[in-house]
Amino acid sequence: DVKVTQSSRYLVKRTGEKVFLECVQDMDHENMFWYRQDPGLGLRLIYFSYDVKMKEKGDIPEGYSVSREKKERFSLILESASTNQTSMYLCASSLPPRANEQFFGPGTRLTVL
Amino acid sequence: GQNIDQPTEMTATEGAIVQINCTYQTSGFNGLFWYQQHAGEAPTFLSYNVLDGLEEKGRFSSFLSRSKGYSYLLLKELQMKDSASYLCAVRWGSTLGRLYFGRGTQLTVWP
Numbered sequence: 001d002v003k004v005t006q007s008s009r010y011l012v013k014r015t016g017e018k019v020f021l022e023c024v025q026d027m028d029h030e031n032m033f034w035y036r037q038d039p040g041l042g043l044r045l046i047y048f049s050y051d052v053k054m055k056e057k058g059d060i061p062e063g064y065s066v067s068r069e070k071k072e073r074f075s076l077i078l079e080s081a082s083t084n085q086t087s088m089y090l091c092a093s094s095l096p097p098r099a100n101e102q103f104f105g106p107g108t109r110l111t112v113l
Numbered sequence: 114g115q116n117i118d119q120p121t122e123m124t125a126t127e128g129a130i131v132q133i134n135c136t137y138q139t140s141g142f143n144g145l146f147w148y149q150q151h152a153g154e155a156p157t158f159l160s161y162n163v164l165d166g167l168e169e170k171g172r173f174s175s176f177l178s179r180s181k182g183y184s185y186l187l188l189k190e191l192q193m194k195d196s197a198s199y200l201c202a203v204r205w206g207s208t209l210g211r212l213y214f215g216r217g218t219q220l221t222v223w224p
Contacts (some may be wrong), residue, residue: 031210042216094210104155
């Protein structure tokens with residue numbers, strides 16, 4: 001059974017803290033994605049990676065960075081958390097090149113105070 | 114741009130049929146996906162269309178017209194558990210598997 005896991009379901013951080021969100025998939029997928037989801041705005045892509053050490057900016061990369069040192073793990077980093085980064089963060093993975101499906105993790109609800 | 118339009122909200126009653134529409138920009142189109150997302154949960158894959166026509170999977174069907182930039186998700190014999198957000202997502206060109214998501218349609222099924 002396919003599995004994408006995220007390190008936390010709920011996280012509360014303070015403004016200015018450095019925040020790490022971890023995502024691990026066990027399907028040997030090349031592609032991995034980080035989204036944030038906000039009411040009325042839908043899913044917006046922050047960053048994605050199509051191979052180890054490779055990354056591409058999505059639509060809203062400002063304030064975020066990513067790391068992909070191993071194929072199965074894709075980390076999202078908030079260098080200095082701000083209140084406007086309070087959101088639901090979803091990780092997904094898929095097989096290239098004509099991937100027919102993205103598999104999503106359960107999400108991390110991040111609150112920045 | 115990659116505009117994807119779908120209604121914000123829909124309501125229906127148990128046992129009924131509902132059709133959720135999605136329109137998108139046709140240039141470079143390379144596949145359309147429907148996902149279901151229950152409140153507080155991750156999206157789960159429902160269907161994939163890349164050729165014109167209807168794909169049926171149990172109570173759910175998805176239709177695509179590439180020339181019109183139009184798709185719909187048809188849900189039959191609605192059940193309370195079908196209350197969820199339905200996301201339309203499009204892949205354009207060879208965008209390394211990247212999908213662009215619409216804002217979702219919140220479906221409420223009433224008894």
